Amino acid sequence: MAKFIVLQDPITDKRERVKQGFNFPAFFFGPIYYLTKGRILLAILWLVITVIFPHVVILTWILSGASANKFRKMYLLRRGWMIVSEVDGGPTKRPHKVSRNYYNEYPGAGILNSQKIYNLDRMMERFVVLDVETTGLNPLSDRIIEISINKYENGELIDQFHSLVNPEMPIPRIATGINGISDAMVKKKPKIYEIIREIECFLKDEIVVGYNVEFDLKFISNAFARSSLSIEQLTYFDVLDLVKETIRYGMTKNYKLKTIKEYFNISTDSHRAVSDCVTTFEVMKRCIEIKQEELNKQEIIQQQRILNMNDFEKEFISALEKKLEEIGLRDKLTFNVMGDKVINFKIDQMQIGRVKLRGKFKMQIIDKNNVMWLDIDGVEEAIMNLKHWMKYCKYLLRD
Known part of the structure; x- marks a missing residue:
């Protein structure tokens, strides 16, 4: 029974078996085999040699029969295929060919x-x-x-x-x-x-x-x-x-x-x-x-602004933290003091509102459809309006 070498493409996992030893079809049709591979000049040369040296053609056939499988093996190995095993008998599987319309499909x-x-x-x-x-x-x-x-x-x-x-x-x-x-x-x-x-x-x-x-x-x-x-x-x-x-x-x-x-x-x-x-x-x-350097600078500025907070701002933040503690969101609160002294508050990086408790007091109220600013009289009114912020927090974090 004929022996075959199994080669595998490591990328596509496709396999092909190449027969070892003498190839009888190549022995009889070796020159035609190479002609079908597009080797036109070699085919013409073979025709010339056939007329001048008939005995050379016989030798060419023998060499073709002995080496056709080796050429196929060398071709696949050069394309990156690997020998994975040797098997007995069975038909040879040709490599996978893609559709002629590959680029249009x-x-x-x-x-x-x-x-x-x-x-x-x-x-x-x-x-x-x-x-x-x-x-x-x-x-x-x-x-x-x-x-x-x-x-x-x-x-x-x-x-x-x-x-x-x-x-x-x-x-x-x-x-x-x-x-x-x-x-x-x-x-x-x-x-x-x-x-x-x-x-x-x-x-x-x-x-x-x-x-x-x-x-x-x-x-x-x-x-x-x-x-x-x-x-x-x-x-x-x-x-x-x-x-x-x-x-x-x-x-x-x-x-x-x-x-x-x-x-x-x-x-x-x-x-x-x-x-x-x-x-x-x-x-x-x-x-x-560059971004880290800028963030470090902003962090220093932010720490200084927090240290300079007035009593109204500290009281408001304390009240907000208590409200968030009641609904389990205290640990998710972050805030920063902006350049115009407005304090911006976020839950899980989502804005829940802003407040200004210096000069003219203002407070931002957000719901799912609107964003509006209210003029307020003092920190007490701002704390009373925290119920709107809590409602919006629950909306943002709903399941």
Whole structure:
């Protein structure tokens, strides 16, 4: 019984069995076999040799029969497949082939749900930084030509995935002019569906960080959908939002990653996936440092304002804390004194009201439909109106 080597693609888990030893079909039809592989020049050369040296053709057939399976084995191993076992007998399973209309089909759903992180004031413990380079800006008609994913834990790079991608279409000159990726560079690189499983493994259950990352995620989602893959829930953070929060308008000519990189004197290349991932991480780290410095300054100012509170303000806060204690929300209360001496109160980061007990006394009342300011005569009236705040707290925290 014939012996077969079983090879497996570690990304897609597809398997193929390659026969060991002599291949009789290749012995008799070896030259035709290579002709079907598109080796036209070799086929012409074989025809010439057949006329001049007939005995060479016989030797070629023998070598073809002995080596055809070896060539198939070498081809798969060069594509990253691994030998997993040897088996006896049975038919040979050909590698999986995608539909000819792969880029026009969306049999899956891609990224089903996404949740954006809007506020970040310290480095996350674990996340991945994603960047893709594409043939254009349209996630439906354009394609990925390079992808990089850096995985970080406690601020340190722990894993990385990078690949140029064959888009199976000509790369427009304008795209090559931006990212420097040419048709020749991607000609022998894997197609997106050949590495999509590995991409899925890197992104699944991770917080995805990027610069204008929604652009990248649209391309990734479409690639998942075309391959009948989906991610149920994906959480992401856009470093561009952090940049706009920490670098005021006018401090740079624009908010492009290349411009921000120059602003921070970060020495990396631009418009290549690997370097853009590194740049995005460095920009995020420096913006968080700026934000932390600003928060520390604000904390010092806030402590000073609290120390300077008058008796009316202290009495009101004490009364509010007692009311919240009665409904089990005392520990969730936070407040800050604003520049105009108005005190802003929150429960679980949700505003419940404001009060001003200096100069002209005022109090803010909020319900589910309205926000209004009341002129009040004194702290006693403010304490009486706390019943409205309690009602709104219960509304906010309802099940």
